[in-house]
Amino acid sequence: MxxxxxxxxxxxxxxxxxxxxxxxxxxxxxxxxxxxxxxxxxxxxxxxxxxxxxxxxxxxxxxxxxxxxxxxxxxxxxxxxxxxxxxxxxxxxxxxxxxxxxxxxxxxxxxxxxQSNFLYFFIACIVVGSICSMNRQVLIKAFLKMFVPLIAGTIVAMALGTVIGVLLGIGWYQTFFFIVIPILAGGVGEGALPLSMGYSSILAQEQNTIFASVLPCVMIGSLTAIIISGGLNILGEKHPEFTGHGNLLKTGDDEILKAATESAKTKKEIPFDIEKFLNVSFFAFSLYIGGMWIDSVIGLPAPIVMLIGVVVLKAVGLIPPYIEEGAHALFRFIVLLTPPLLLGVGVAMTPWKNLVDVFTNPLYLIVIVCTVASLIATAWFVGKAMNMNPVEASMVVACHSGQGSTGDVAILTAGKRLELMPFAQVSTRIGGVVNVTLAIALMRILVGN
Known part of the structure; x- marks a missing residue:
């Protein structure tokens, strides 16, 4: 016993x-x-x-x-x-x-x-889910204000990054066109690829060679933004006065702020309704498909069309209540798929050798880190001065230095602010298109073609 x-x-x-x-x-x-x-x-x-x-x-x-x-x-x-x-x-x-x-x-x-276009499925659900469930008045004010820290941050990052490259002996031309601009071009498919095609046509060089030289800068810039975004989240936890916990805007209108807070509380209490969930999903997919048609007509990328469309519909009050209620459920669901999506990005879209090539060149690494850090720091101070939450303003502008839509997901996930995806898409895509267009035009003037 x-x-x-x-x-x-x-x-x-x-x-x-x-x-x-x-x-x-x-x-x-x-x-x-x-x-x-x-x-x-x-x-x-x-x-x-x-x-x-x-x-x-x-x-x-x-x-x-x-x-x-x-x-x-x-x-x-x-x-x-x-x-x-x-x-x-x-x-x-x-x-x-x-x-x-x-x-x-x-x-x-x-x-x-x-083949599945899983990335754009994710982006469609995140953008529509977050915008449709957002407070309408806060949405309007935030979109109007966010361009100021974005533009200011971009100008400072371009200037500082280029100056540091000159001081390190890289040269302003190489630094500006082949390090700084790729970081701020809006990603790989939407930024580095068309940028390299434009450079190739002007310089009469192989496009693949140029693309391979700028891709590592894009990826390391995105990694830097991811790490800083994670740090911003920690800062927000220790100093709540700097963060809106996912809200971009600090508003002086107490009634609007109160309405936004009550809306957030109500969303958490909304029960999961499969019919509403499916309806908002169909709505999101239809917006993206409509964006594809417009893209084929005028060349405006489908995600941007989708983003503009849902923002306009929300701003003028045309989103039905059942779509708004289902949108929050869609957002909560799609966030759970973030790790699988990032895995796919790592396997299929992030070549390790290209990352190592930049890490072994400390001069390039210094320029990249300083460019991204100055972009985010400028957004912090400008956003704060404009009565925006500096943590959120910085994260949104940080996405401007990411790997396009994949970078947006990674940066905002690191900062635990995926609800900022609509603003991140504007920062990445519109900011990227402008920078790529200006860089190609400037190079054409300098080279004389």
Whole structure:
């Protein structure tokens, strides 16, 4: 009997450990479900029959994405400066580089990201979900004010970045056109790619060569913005007077502020309604499809058309109440898919070698960090002077130095402010288009073509 008494606590301890292990969550996925997903995926990949399409793609993104995000959320210090985003985006890029992700999985993820347009699905849901559930009066005032810190930050970043490049011996021409402008061009597909095409036509050089030279600057600039955004979130937690907890605007109108606060409280109490959720989803997708048509007619990118359209409809009061209620549910749902999306970005759109090339050139690294830091710092002070919440104003303008839409997601996720996505899209896309156009025009004048 005495031996039995000694063994019972050990048995209970083992049972307790197994129970805790199986009930542990990897981000949002319970361990039991995660292990089952892992087993099924291992069996199919081992036979080279990885399911394609949305089933295989989403499962793979979830398997890798949530575990990378969980790691980033548990590493000391890193978790406070956007560790979830850094690990979910850049660790997969490294794992691809060292061949630690099976090729069949890499191919499946790459195919899914390109064919499904998962990134724009995410952006459509985030933009429509956040704008439709936003207080109308605050929305109008915020959009009008946000251009001031954006323009001021861009001018300071261009000037300071170029001056530092000159002082370091890089030269103003190389610094301005091939380091600073790519950072502020609005991403890769929307910025670096058309920029390199314009440079190629003027300089009579291979477009691929120019693109490869500017891409690392875009990616390191985005990484710098991610880290700073994580730091801004910490600053906001320690000094609440600097943040609106996701609200861009400090308003002097107490009634508007009160209405916005009451609206936020009400949204949290709205029960999940599947019909409203589906209706706002269809509304978001239709806006994007309409944007594609307008893009084919006048060349204005579909996400910008979608953004303008939903802002105008909200501003004039044409969004029905059931859409506004469903929008908040859509926003909460799509935020849960952030780690899988970032994993896809890391695997399919972030080549590790390009990142390393810049890290091994300290002069370029100094220019990049100073350019991004000055952009964000200027937005802080200008935003504060304009009665905006400086943490939010800085994060929105920080997206101007990101990797386009992927950078917006990563930067705002690191700062825990995904509700700022509509403003980030304006910052990234409109700011990027203006900078690319001006840079190509200026180079054409200088070269004389």
């Amino acid at each position: 005495s031996n039995l008494k000694i063994e019972q606590p050990e048995l209970l301890s083992k049972t307790s450990f197994v129970s805790k292990f199986l009930n542990f969550k990897i981000n949002i996925v319970p361990m039991k479900i995660y292990l089952f997903m892992l087993l099924c995926m291992f069996l199919t990949i081992n036979r080279g029959i990885q399911p394609s399409g949305i089933i295989g793609g989403i499962t793979l993104l979830a398997l890798y994405g949530y575990v990378c995000a969980e790691l980033g959320n548990r590493i000391p210090f890193l978790k406070y400066v956007g560790g979830t985003v850094i690990m979910a985006t850049f660790l997969p890029s490294y794992l691809v580089y060292v061949h630690m992700i099976p090729q069949v999985a890499i191919t499946s993820i790459g195919t899914f990201m390109k």
